[in-house]
Amino acid sequence: MISFIDDRKINAILAKAGSASASAASAIIDKALGLKGLAPEEAAVLLQCDSPAVVGKLFKAARRIKETIYGKRLVIFAPLYVTNICVNNCLYCGFRCTNKLLERKRLSLEEIKEEVTILERQGHKRILLEAGEDPKGDINYLEKAIKTIYATKYKNGEIRRLNVNAPAMSVKDFKRLKKSKIGTYQLFQETYHRGTYEKMHLSGPKSDYLYHLFAMHRAQEAGIDDVGIGVLFGLHDYRFEVLALLYHALELEKQFGVGPHTISVPRIEPAVNSPLTVKPPAPVSDNDFKKLVAILRLAVPYTGLILSTRESAKMRNEVIGLGISQISAGSSTVPGGYKKSLKKSSAGGQFSISDNRTLAEVIHDISKLGYSPSFCTACYRLGRVGADFMDMAKPGLIKNFCLPNSLLTFKEYLLDYGNEKAKKLGKAVIKAHLKDIPSSAIRKQTIGKLKTIEQGQRDLYF
Numbered sequence: 001m002i003s004f005i006d007d008r009k010i011n012a013i014l015a016k017a018g019s020a021s022a023s024a025a026s027a028i029i030d031k032a033l034g035l036k037g038l039a040p041e042e043a044a045v046l047l048q049c050d051s052p053a054v055v056g057k058l059f060k061a062a063r064r065i066k067e068t069i070y071g072k073r074l075v076i077f078a079p080l081y082v083t084n085i086c087v088n089n090c091l092y093c094g095f096r097c098t099n100k101l102l103e104r105k106r107l108s109l110e111e112i113k114e115e116v117t118i119l120e121r122q123g124h125k126r127i128l129l130e131a132g133e134d135p136k137g138d139i140n141y142l143e144k145a146i147k148t149i150y151a152t153k154y155k156n157g158e159i160r161r162l163n164v165n166a167p168a169m170s171v172k173d174f175k176r177l178k179k180s181k182i183g184t185y186q187l188f189q190e191t192y193h194r195g196t197y198e199k200m201h202l203s204g205p206k207s208d209y210l211y212h213l214f215a216m217h218r219a220q221e222a223g224i225d226d227v228g229i230g231v232l233f234g235l236h237d238y239r240f241e242v243l244a245l246l247y248h249a250l251e252l253e254k255q256f257g258v259g260p261h262t263i264s265v266p267r268i269e270p271a272v273n274s275p276l277t278v279k280p281p282a283p284v285s286d287n288d289f290k291k292l293v294a295i296l297r298l299a300v301p302y303t304g305l306i307l308s309t310r311e312s313a314k315m316r317n318e319v320i321g322l323g324i325s326q327i328s329a330g331s332s333t334v335p336g337g338y339k340k341s342l343k344k345s346s347a348g349g350q351f352s353i354s355d356n357r358t359l360a361e362v363i364h365d366i367s368k369l370g371y372s373p374s375f376c377t378a379c380y381r382l383g384r385v386g387a388d389f390m391d392m393a394k395p396g397l398i399k400n401f402c403l404p405n406s407l408l409t410f411k412e413y414l415l416d417y418g419n420e421k422a423k424k425l426g427k428a429v430i431k432a433h434l435k436d437i438p439s440s441a442i443r444k445q446t447i448g449k450l451k452t453i454e455q456g457q458r459d460l461y462f
Contacts, residue, residue, distance in 0.1 A: 001210050004251040005192050010040075010243045017044035025049040029061045032298035035068065035394075040246045043299045047239040047292070055291060062294035062323040065301050071399050071436055073374040073406035074366055075304075075326040076359070077126035077163070078119050081335045082107045082145050084350065086132030088204030092190070092232060092280075094271030094333075094350050095132040097204065101273040105335040106137055109148045116149050118338040120157025122330060122359045123417035125375035125409065127159050128186070130333075130350075133167040133205060139176050142166060146180040156416045156458055161377035163228070167205065168215035174222030183380045184261050185219050186228035187212075191235040192244030196281070200235055216248075220256045225386030227252070228306070230264030233289070234280035242292050246299055258387040262304040262326065265293055269310045269351045277351070286315060290322055297323025302393040309355040316355055317369060327366075330359035360422065363413070367425050372433045374406030375413060378461035400439050401462045404446040407433055408460050411453045 028042045038046075046058060083106040086095040094102060107115065119127065127149060131137050142164070149159050164177065165186040177185065191197050194209055201207040216227045229248055231241045249259040267289060268280045284292070296305060307316055307324045309331040320327065332338050333349035357365070363373045378401060379389055389398070407430050414426040430450070437443040442462065449460045 001214065003194070003210060003213060005194070005213070005244050005247055007193060007195075007240075010240055010247070013041055013044045013243065014048065014239055017041065017048040020045040020048065022049060022051040022054050025051065025054045026057060029054070029057050029298065032301075033061055033064065035065065035301050037301055038246075038295075038299040040243045040250075043246055043295055044239070044243060046295050046298070047242060058291065058294050058298070059322055062297040063321050065297055066323045066325065069301060069393060069399060070325055071403035071406075072371050072433060073376075073402050074320060074324070074371045075126070075374045075376065075406075076124075076329050076362070077128055077326065078122075078124045078359070079128045079130050079165075079308075079328055079331050079333065080112075080115055080119070080149070081130045081333055081337070081350070082112060083131050083134045083137040083141075084335050085134040085137065086204075087135060088133050088206040089202040090190070090204075090206060091200050091202065091276045092235065092268060092271070092274060094274055096274070099273045106134060106141075107145075107335050109144055111336055111339075112145055112148050113152045115336065115338045116152040116159060117154045117157075120152070120154040120159065123157070123375075123413045124330075124359065125158070125160045126163070126377060127161075128163045128165055128328070131166045132350075139169065139173040143176060143180050146182065150181070156412070160375075160459070161380045165228075168212050169218065171218045171222045174219045174224060178223045182224070183377075183385075184226040184228045185216075185224050186230070186262070186264065187215050187219075188230040188232060188264060188266075189213060189244075189248070190232045191241065192231065192248070193236040193240055196236040200276075216252060216260070217255065220252065226261035226389070228262035228264060228304075229260045230262075230266065230306070232266055232268055233284045233292070234268035234282055236282050238282065238284045238288060238292055242295060242299075245296070249300055249303070258390055259300065260303055261386075261389070262306050263296060263300065264306040264308070265289075265296070266308050266310050269354060271351045272349070289315075290319055293319055293324065294322040302390055309353045310351060312354040313357055313365070317365060320366065320369075320371065327362070329357070329362040331355075360417070360419075364422060364425065367429045370432075372403065372406045372429060373410050373413070374402070375409035376402065376405035376461065378405045381461075400437065400442050403433060403437050404442055404449075405461045407446060408449055408453065411450050412458055415453065
Protein backbone atom coordinates (compact mmCIF):
# COMPACT_ATOMS: atom_id res chain seq x y z
CA MET A 1 0.00 0.00 0.00
CA ILE A 2 1.58 3.26 -1.15
CA SER A 3 0.73 6.45 0.73
CA PHE A 4 -0.68 9.34 -1.29
CA ILE A 5 0.96 11.70 1.21
CA ASP A 6 4.51 12.55 0.13
CA ASP A 7 6.33 14.41 2.92
CA ARG A 8 9.23 15.50 0.74
CA LYS A 9 6.92 16.80 -1.99
CA ILE A 10 4.83 18.82 0.46
CA ASN A 11 7.91 20.31 2.12
CA ALA A 12 9.39 21.19 -1.28
CA ILE A 13 6.16 22.94 -2.31
CA LEU A 14 6.13 24.96 0.90
CA ALA A 15 9.81 25.90 0.47
CA LYS A 16 9.26 27.10 -3.09
CA ALA A 17 6.14 29.03 -2.12
CA GLY A 18 8.14 30.98 0.44
CA SER A 19 9.73 33.01 -2.34
CA ALA A 20 6.43 34.00 -3.97
CA SER A 21 5.52 37.68 -3.96
CA ALA A 22 2.54 39.30 -2.26
CA SER A 23 1.16 40.17 -5.69
CA ALA A 24 1.29 36.49 -6.67
CA ALA A 25 -0.65 35.60 -3.52
CA SER A 26 -3.18 38.33 -4.28
CA ALA A 27 -3.69 36.95 -7.80
CA ILE A 28 -4.37 33.49 -6.36
CA ILE A 29 -7.11 34.94 -4.16
CA ASP A 30 -8.68 36.62 -7.20
CA LYS A 31 -8.65 33.30 -9.00
CA ALA A 32 -10.27 31.54 -6.03
CA LEU A 33 -13.30 33.82 -6.30
CA GLY A 34 -14.18 31.83 -9.41
CA LEU A 35 -15.11 28.97 -7.02
CA LYS A 36 -12.86 26.43 -8.75
CA GLY A 37 -10.73 25.75 -5.68
CA LEU A 38 -6.96 25.86 -5.36
CA ALA A 39 -4.14 23.49 -6.22
CA PRO A 40 -1.85 22.59 -3.30
CA GLU A 41 0.88 24.76 -4.85
CA GLU A 42 -1.46 27.77 -4.81
CA ALA A 43 -2.60 27.12 -1.26
CA ALA A 44 1.06 26.90 -0.25
CA VAL A 45 1.69 30.44 -1.50
CA LEU A 46 -1.13 31.74 0.70
CA LEU A 47 0.12 29.73 3.66
CA GLN A 48 3.58 31.28 3.31
CA CYS A 49 2.38 34.85 2.78
CA ASP A 50 2.19 37.09 5.87
CA SER A 51 1.41 40.39 4.15
CA PRO A 52 -1.32 42.10 6.24
CA ALA A 53 -2.93 43.42 3.07
CA VAL A 54 -3.04 39.97 1.47
CA VAL A 55 -4.32 38.30 4.64
CA GLY A 56 -7.06 40.93 4.89
CA LYS A 57 -8.02 40.24 1.29
CA LEU A 58 -7.96 36.49 2.02
CA PHE A 59 -10.41 36.89 4.88
CA LYS A 60 -12.84 38.94 2.77
CA ALA A 61 -12.64 36.38 -0.04
CA ALA A 62 -13.33 33.47 2.34
CA ARG A 63 -16.45 35.16 3.66
CA ARG A 64 -17.64 35.99 0.15
CA ILE A 65 -17.11 32.43 -1.12
CA LYS A 66 -18.93 30.82 1.78
CA GLU A 67 -21.90 33.16 1.48
CA THR A 68 -22.00 32.79 -2.31
CA ILE A 69 -22.36 29.01 -2.03
CA TYR A 70 -24.36 28.51 1.17
CA GLY A 71 -25.61 31.92 2.16
CA LYS A 72 -25.37 32.92 5.82
CA ARG A 73 -26.74 29.69 7.21
CA LEU A 74 -24.78 27.93 9.94
CA VAL A 75 -25.60 24.28 10.67
CA ILE A 76 -25.72 23.30 14.34
CA PHE A 77 -25.20 19.88 15.91
CA ALA A 78 -24.24 18.24 19.19
CA PRO A 79 -21.70 15.49 19.82
CA LEU A 80 -22.86 12.41 21.70
CA TYR A 81 -20.04 10.42 23.27
CA VAL A 82 -21.20 6.87 23.88
CA THR A 83 -17.94 5.37 25.20
CA ASN A 84 -14.59 6.68 26.37
CA ILE A 85 -13.14 3.20 26.71
CA CYS A 86 -10.24 2.94 24.26
CA VAL A 87 -7.41 0.49 23.54
CA ASN A 88 -5.25 3.09 21.76
CA ASN A 89 -2.44 5.01 23.41
CA CYS A 90 -2.53 8.42 21.69
CA LEU A 91 -0.56 11.02 23.60
CA TYR A 92 -2.89 13.94 22.82
CA CYS A 93 -6.13 12.23 23.89
CA GLY A 94 -7.78 11.99 27.28
CA PHE A 95 -9.26 8.62 26.27
CA ARG A 96 -5.86 6.93 25.81
CA CYS A 97 -5.62 3.54 27.46
CA THR A 98 -2.75 4.52 29.79
CA ASN A 99 -4.71 7.38 31.37
CA LYS A 100 -5.50 5.89 34.77
CA LEU A 101 -7.17 9.06 36.03
CA LEU A 102 -10.05 8.82 33.57
CA GLU A 103 -13.39 7.47 34.73
CA ARG A 104 -14.36 4.96 32.03
CA LYS A 105 -17.90 4.61 30.80
CA ARG A 106 -19.80 2.85 28.02
CA LEU A 107 -23.41 3.99 27.80
CA SER A 108 -26.18 1.42 27.89
CA LEU A 109 -28.97 1.78 25.34
CA GLU A 110 -31.21 3.21 28.05
CA GLU A 111 -28.54 5.78 28.96
CA ILE A 112 -28.18 6.70 25.28
CA LYS A 113 -31.94 7.26 25.16
CA GLU A 114 -31.71 9.55 28.19
CA GLU A 115 -28.91 11.59 26.64
CA VAL A 116 -30.76 11.95 23.33
CA THR A 117 -33.94 13.03 25.11
CA ILE A 118 -32.02 15.81 26.86
CA LEU A 119 -30.60 17.00 23.55
CA GLU A 120 -34.04 16.90 21.94
CA ARG A 121 -35.51 18.91 24.81
CA GLN A 122 -32.94 21.60 24.00
CA GLY A 123 -33.92 21.62 20.33
CA HIS A 124 -31.18 19.58 18.65
CA LYS A 125 -32.02 17.69 15.46
CA ARG A 126 -28.52 16.59 14.41
CA ILE A 127 -26.11 14.44 16.42
CA LEU A 128 -22.51 13.38 15.88
CA LEU A 129 -22.02 10.01 17.56
CA GLU A 130 -18.49 9.76 19.02
CA ALA A 131 -16.75 6.63 20.27
CA GLY A 132 -13.32 5.53 21.37
CA GLU A 133 -11.83 2.28 20.06
CA ASP A 134 -13.73 0.10 22.52
CA PRO A 135 -13.69 -3.67 21.81
CA LYS A 136 -17.22 -3.97 23.22
CA GLY A 137 -18.27 -0.77 21.48
CA ASP A 138 -17.86 -2.41 18.08
CA ILE A 139 -20.15 -2.33 15.04
CA ASN A 140 -22.75 -4.46 16.87
CA TYR A 141 -22.94 -1.86 19.65
CA LEU A 142 -22.92 1.06 17.21
CA GLU A 143 -25.80 -0.41 15.20
CA LYS A 144 -27.90 -0.70 18.36
CA ALA A 145 -26.89 2.78 19.50
CA ILE A 146 -27.84 4.33 16.15
CA LYS A 147 -31.20 2.55 16.13
CA THR A 148 -31.88 3.79 19.66
CA ILE A 149 -30.99 7.38 18.77
CA TYR A 150 -33.31 7.48 15.78
CA ALA A 151 -36.13 5.83 17.74
CA THR A 152 -35.98 8.30 20.65
CA LYS A 153 -38.64 11.02 20.42
CA TYR A 154 -39.63 13.74 22.86
CA LYS A 155 -42.71 15.83 21.99
CA ASN A 156 -41.76 17.60 18.73
CA GLY A 157 -38.15 16.57 19.25
CA GLU A 158 -36.42 13.98 17.11
CA ILE A 159 -32.98 13.29 15.70
CA ARG A 160 -33.32 13.54 11.95
CA ARG A 161 -29.74 12.85 10.99
CA LEU A 162 -26.90 11.10 12.75
CA ASN A 163 -23.28 11.42 11.70
CA VAL A 164 -20.63 9.10 13.14
CA ASN A 165 -17.06 9.65 14.29
CA ALA A 166 -15.81 6.16 15.10
CA PRO A 167 -12.58 4.17 14.70
CA ALA A 168 -11.37 2.93 11.32
CA MET A 169 -13.19 -0.21 10.17
CA SER A 170 -13.05 -2.95 7.59
CA VAL A 171 -15.13 -2.67 4.41
CA LYS A 172 -17.47 -5.32 5.85
CA ASP A 173 -18.18 -3.26 8.96
CA PHE A 174 -18.47 -0.03 6.96
CA LYS A 175 -21.22 -1.71 4.91
CA ARG A 176 -23.11 -2.43 8.13
CA LEU A 177 -22.63 1.17 9.23
CA LYS A 178 -24.04 2.35 5.91
CA LYS A 179 -27.16 0.21 6.42
CA SER A 180 -27.70 1.94 9.76
CA LYS A 181 -28.67 5.07 7.79
CA ILE A 182 -25.90 7.33 8.98
CA GLY A 183 -25.14 10.64 7.34
CA THR A 184 -21.43 11.45 7.20
CA TYR A 185 -18.71 9.16 8.50
CA GLN A 186 -15.91 11.18 10.10
CA LEU A 187 -12.39 10.15 10.97
CA PHE A 188 -9.42 12.44 11.50
CA GLN A 189 -5.88 11.53 10.57
CA GLU A 190 -4.80 13.79 13.46
CA THR A 191 -1.47 14.39 11.69
CA TYR A 192 -0.49 13.42 8.16
CA HIS A 193 3.22 13.68 8.94
CA ARG A 194 4.18 10.05 9.35
CA GLY A 195 7.11 10.59 11.71
CA THR A 196 4.98 12.71 14.02
CA TYR A 197 2.08 10.26 13.72
CA GLU A 198 4.24 7.39 14.93
CA LYS A 199 5.48 9.45 17.90
CA MET A 200 1.94 10.38 18.89
CA HIS A 201 0.36 6.90 18.54
CA LEU A 202 2.36 4.56 20.74
CA SER A 203 0.19 1.44 20.55
CA GLY A 204 -3.21 0.09 19.56
CA PRO A 205 -4.90 -0.33 16.16
CA LYS A 206 -4.70 3.42 15.51
CA SER A 207 -0.89 3.27 15.53
CA ASP A 208 -1.06 1.78 12.02
CA TYR A 209 -0.59 4.94 9.92
CA LEU A 210 -1.58 3.46 6.55
CA TYR A 211 -4.60 1.52 7.81
CA HIS A 212 -5.89 4.72 9.37
CA LEU A 213 -5.02 6.82 6.31
CA PHE A 214 -6.96 4.58 3.93
CA ALA A 215 -10.07 4.32 6.13
CA MET A 216 -11.99 6.70 3.87
CA HIS A 217 -11.16 4.54 0.86
CA ARG A 218 -12.73 1.56 2.61
CA ALA A 219 -15.73 3.63 3.72
CA GLN A 220 -16.45 4.77 0.18
CA GLU A 221 -15.82 1.30 -1.21
CA ALA A 222 -18.52 0.17 1.22
CA GLY A 223 -20.98 2.67 -0.23
CA ILE A 224 -20.84 5.46 2.36
CA ASP A 225 -21.56 8.57 0.30
CA ASP A 226 -20.20 11.31 2.54
CA VAL A 227 -17.00 11.24 4.54
CA GLY A 228 -15.38 13.85 6.76
CA ILE A 229 -11.66 14.29 7.32
CA GLY A 230 -9.55 16.49 9.57
CA VAL A 231 -6.37 16.96 11.55
CA LEU A 232 -5.61 17.98 15.12
CA PHE A 233 -3.76 21.24 14.64
CA GLY A 234 -0.83 21.55 17.00
CA LEU A 235 0.86 18.20 16.42
CA HIS A 236 2.89 19.25 13.36
CA ASP A 237 3.41 22.37 11.22
CA TYR A 238 -0.09 23.57 10.28
CA ARG A 239 1.05 24.49 6.77
CA PHE A 240 2.11 20.90 6.09
CA GLU A 241 -1.20 19.63 7.49
CA VAL A 242 -3.31 21.96 5.32
CA LEU A 243 -1.57 20.77 2.16
CA ALA A 244 -1.90 17.15 3.26
CA LEU A 245 -5.64 17.66 3.77
CA LEU A 246 -5.85 18.96 0.21
CA TYR A 247 -3.94 15.96 -1.11
CA HIS A 248 -6.33 13.68 0.78
CA ALA A 249 -9.28 15.49 -0.80
CA LEU A 250 -7.73 15.18 -4.26
CA GLU A 251 -7.07 11.47 -3.72
CA LEU A 252 -10.69 10.78 -2.76
CA GLU A 253 -11.97 12.75 -5.74
CA LYS A 254 -9.61 10.88 -8.03
CA GLN A 255 -10.60 7.46 -6.73
CA PHE A 256 -14.32 7.95 -6.05
CA GLY A 257 -15.38 11.02 -8.01
CA VAL A 258 -16.06 13.15 -4.95
CA GLY A 259 -13.90 14.66 -2.22
CA PRO A 260 -14.70 14.91 1.50
CA HIS A 261 -18.11 16.23 2.47
CA THR A 262 -16.59 17.97 5.49
CA ILE A 263 -13.23 18.99 6.91
CA SER A 264 -12.86 19.61 10.64
CA VAL A 265 -10.31 22.02 12.08
CA PRO A 266 -9.78 21.25 15.79
CA ARG A 267 -6.84 22.70 17.72
CA ILE A 268 -5.31 20.89 20.68
CA GLU A 269 -6.96 21.66 23.99
CA PRO A 270 -5.85 20.38 27.42
CA ALA A 271 -7.01 16.89 28.36
CA VAL A 272 -6.90 15.20 31.76
CA ASN A 273 -3.49 13.72 32.54
CA SER A 274 -2.16 14.48 29.05
CA PRO A 275 0.92 16.73 29.41
CA LEU A 276 1.43 16.99 25.65
CA THR A 277 -1.86 18.84 25.30
CA VAL A 278 -0.65 21.58 27.63
CA LYS A 279 2.47 22.22 25.53
CA PRO A 280 1.68 21.10 21.98
CA PRO A 281 4.64 20.27 19.69
CA ALA A 282 3.56 22.79 17.02
CA PRO A 283 1.12 25.30 18.52
CA VAL A 284 -1.03 27.32 16.11
CA SER A 285 -1.58 30.98 16.96
CA ASP A 286 -5.02 32.54 16.73
CA ASN A 287 -4.00 34.53 13.65
CA ASP A 288 -2.59 31.47 11.91
CA PHE A 289 -5.72 29.52 12.81
CA LYS A 290 -7.95 32.12 11.18
CA LYS A 291 -5.67 32.11 8.16
CA LEU A 292 -5.74 28.33 7.68
CA VAL A 293 -9.54 28.25 7.92
CA ALA A 294 -9.83 30.96 5.26
CA ILE A 295 -7.36 29.17 2.98
CA LEU A 296 -9.29 25.91 3.26
CA ARG A 297 -12.47 27.74 2.30
CA LEU A 298 -10.79 29.04 -0.85
CA ALA A 299 -9.13 25.70 -1.63
CA VAL A 300 -12.22 23.48 -1.24
CA PRO A 301 -15.13 25.90 -1.64
CA TYR A 302 -17.91 23.31 -1.65
CA THR A 303 -16.68 21.30 1.32
CA GLY A 304 -18.27 21.92 4.72
CA LEU A 305 -15.91 23.27 7.38
CA ILE A 306 -16.65 22.25 10.98
CA LEU A 307 -15.66 24.18 14.11
CA SER A 308 -15.98 22.58 17.56
CA THR A 309 -16.31 23.90 21.10
CA ARG A 310 -12.57 23.45 21.56
CA GLU A 311 -12.40 27.11 20.57
CA SER A 312 -13.58 29.91 22.86
CA ALA A 313 -16.84 31.70 22.18
CA LYS A 314 -14.91 34.79 21.13
CA MET A 315 -12.72 32.87 18.69
CA ARG A 316 -15.66 30.95 17.27
CA ASN A 317 -17.59 34.16 16.66
CA GLU A 318 -14.60 35.48 14.71
CA VAL A 319 -13.76 32.32 12.76
CA ILE A 320 -17.27 31.44 11.57
CA GLY A 321 -17.10 34.47 9.30
CA LEU A 322 -14.07 33.01 7.51
CA GLY A 323 -15.86 30.08 5.91
CA ILE A 324 -17.16 27.81 8.68
CA SER A 325 -20.44 26.11 7.76
CA GLN A 326 -21.10 23.82 10.76
CA ILE A 327 -20.61 24.26 14.51
CA SER A 328 -21.30 22.18 17.59
CA ALA A 329 -23.21 23.80 20.45
CA GLY A 330 -23.94 23.00 24.08
CA SER A 331 -21.40 20.20 23.86
CA SER A 332 -20.18 17.57 26.29
CA THR A 333 -17.26 15.21 25.60
CA VAL A 334 -18.22 12.96 28.52
CA PRO A 335 -20.28 9.77 28.05
CA GLY A 336 -23.43 10.56 30.01
CA GLY A 337 -22.35 14.17 30.38
CA TYR A 338 -25.63 15.77 29.35
CA LYS A 339 -27.51 14.01 32.13
CA LYS A 340 -24.81 14.76 34.67
CA SER A 341 -24.53 18.39 33.57
CA LEU A 342 -20.77 18.01 33.19
CA LYS A 343 -20.47 20.37 30.23
CA LYS A 344 -18.13 22.61 32.19
CA SER A 345 -15.96 19.74 33.37
CA SER A 346 -13.33 17.67 31.58
CA ALA A 347 -13.68 14.76 34.01
CA GLY A 348 -14.14 11.73 31.82
CA GLY A 349 -13.91 13.86 28.67
CA GLN A 350 -11.73 13.60 25.60
CA PHE A 351 -10.59 17.22 25.87
CA SER A 352 -11.47 20.47 27.62
CA ILE A 353 -14.28 22.57 26.21
CA SER A 354 -13.59 26.28 25.81
CA ASP A 355 -17.04 27.38 24.64
CA ASN A 356 -19.50 26.51 27.40
CA ARG A 357 -22.48 28.39 25.97
CA THR A 358 -25.79 26.58 25.85
CA LEU A 359 -27.49 25.89 22.53
CA ALA A 360 -29.86 28.80 23.19
CA GLU A 361 -26.95 31.15 23.89
CA VAL A 362 -25.10 30.09 20.75
CA ILE A 363 -28.21 30.61 18.65
CA HIS A 364 -28.73 34.06 20.15
CA ASP A 365 -25.13 35.09 19.51
CA ILE A 366 -24.88 33.89 15.92
CA SER A 367 -28.27 35.42 15.15
CA LYS A 368 -26.98 38.77 16.41
CA LEU A 369 -23.98 38.32 14.11
CA GLY A 370 -26.26 38.00 11.11
CA TYR A 371 -26.27 34.23 10.60
CA SER A 372 -29.23 31.93 10.14
CA PRO A 373 -29.07 28.96 12.57
CA SER A 374 -29.86 25.72 10.77
CA PHE A 375 -30.86 22.22 11.87
CA CYS A 376 -31.43 21.15 8.27
CA THR A 377 -31.13 17.48 7.31
CA ALA A 378 -32.91 17.65 3.95
CA CYS A 379 -30.02 16.74 1.66
CA TYR A 380 -29.35 13.47 3.47
CA ARG A 381 -32.99 12.49 3.41
CA LEU A 382 -33.61 13.42 -0.22
CA GLY A 383 -30.49 11.70 -1.50
CA ARG A 384 -28.53 14.88 -2.22
CA VAL A 385 -25.32 13.27 -0.99
CA GLY A 386 -21.86 12.46 -2.33
CA ALA A 387 -21.41 13.35 -5.98
CA ASP A 388 -25.09 14.33 -6.31
CA PHE A 389 -24.63 17.01 -3.65
CA MET A 390 -21.58 18.40 -5.44
CA ASP A 391 -23.48 18.43 -8.73
CA MET A 392 -25.98 20.75 -7.03
CA ALA A 393 -23.41 22.83 -5.18
CA LYS A 394 -20.98 23.61 -8.00
CA PRO A 395 -23.52 25.32 -10.31
CA GLY A 396 -24.63 27.40 -7.31
CA LEU A 397 -28.01 25.68 -6.97
CA ILE A 398 -27.59 24.41 -3.41
CA LYS A 399 -28.13 27.88 -1.95
CA ASN A 400 -31.74 27.64 -3.13
CA PHE A 401 -32.14 24.75 -0.67
CA CYS A 402 -29.72 25.50 2.18
CA LEU A 403 -30.99 28.94 3.10
CA PRO A 404 -34.75 28.18 2.90
CA ASN A 405 -34.28 24.96 4.87
CA SER A 406 -32.28 26.78 7.52
CA LEU A 407 -35.11 29.28 7.96
CA LEU A 408 -37.72 26.53 8.20
CA THR A 409 -35.78 24.59 10.86
CA PHE A 410 -35.01 27.82 12.73
CA LYS A 411 -38.72 28.64 12.77
CA GLU A 412 -39.43 25.22 14.29
CA TYR A 413 -36.81 25.82 16.95
CA LEU A 414 -38.21 29.22 17.87
CA LEU A 415 -41.77 27.94 18.20
CA ASP A 416 -40.90 24.80 20.16
CA TYR A 417 -37.96 25.95 22.32
CA GLY A 418 -37.49 29.71 22.10
CA ASN A 419 -38.47 32.25 24.76
CA GLU A 420 -40.05 35.58 23.84
CA LYS A 421 -36.68 37.27 23.44
CA ALA A 422 -35.46 34.54 21.10
CA LYS A 423 -38.66 34.62 19.08
CA LYS A 424 -38.43 38.38 18.59
CA LEU A 425 -34.82 38.17 17.42
CA GLY A 426 -35.55 35.10 15.31
CA LYS A 427 -38.43 36.81 13.53
CA ALA A 428 -36.09 39.60 12.47
CA VAL A 429 -33.42 37.13 11.35
CA ILE A 430 -35.88 35.15 9.21
CA LYS A 431 -37.29 38.31 7.66
CA ALA A 432 -33.81 39.55 6.76
CA HIS A 433 -32.65 36.26 5.26
CA LEU A 434 -35.77 35.65 3.19
CA LYS A 435 -34.50 38.42 0.93
CA ASP A 436 -31.30 36.46 0.31
CA ILE A 437 -33.03 33.44 -1.28
CA PRO A 438 -31.98 33.65 -4.96
CA SER A 439 -35.15 32.19 -6.48
CA SER A 440 -38.30 34.31 -6.13
CA ALA A 441 -40.43 31.18 -6.57
CA ILE A 442 -38.66 29.33 -3.75
CA ARG A 443 -38.79 32.47 -1.61
CA LYS A 444 -42.57 32.54 -2.03
CA GLN A 445 -42.83 28.82 -1.22
CA THR A 446 -40.66 29.32 1.86
CA ILE A 447 -42.99 32.03 3.17
CA GLY A 448 -45.88 29.61 2.69
CA LYS A 449 -44.09 26.81 4.51
CA LEU A 450 -43.23 29.16 7.40
CA LYS A 451 -46.93 29.90 7.84
CA THR A 452 -47.70 26.17 7.77
CA ILE A 453 -45.16 25.61 10.55
CA GLU A 454 -46.86 28.33 12.60
CA GLN A 455 -50.06 26.29 12.26
CA GLY A 456 -48.41 23.28 13.88
CA GLN A 457 -46.89 21.27 11.04
CA ARG A 458 -43.26 20.22 11.34
CA ASP A 459 -40.36 18.87 9.30
CA LEU A 460 -40.94 20.81 6.06
CA TYR A 461 -38.09 21.19 3.63
CA PHE A 462 -37.02 21.57 0.01
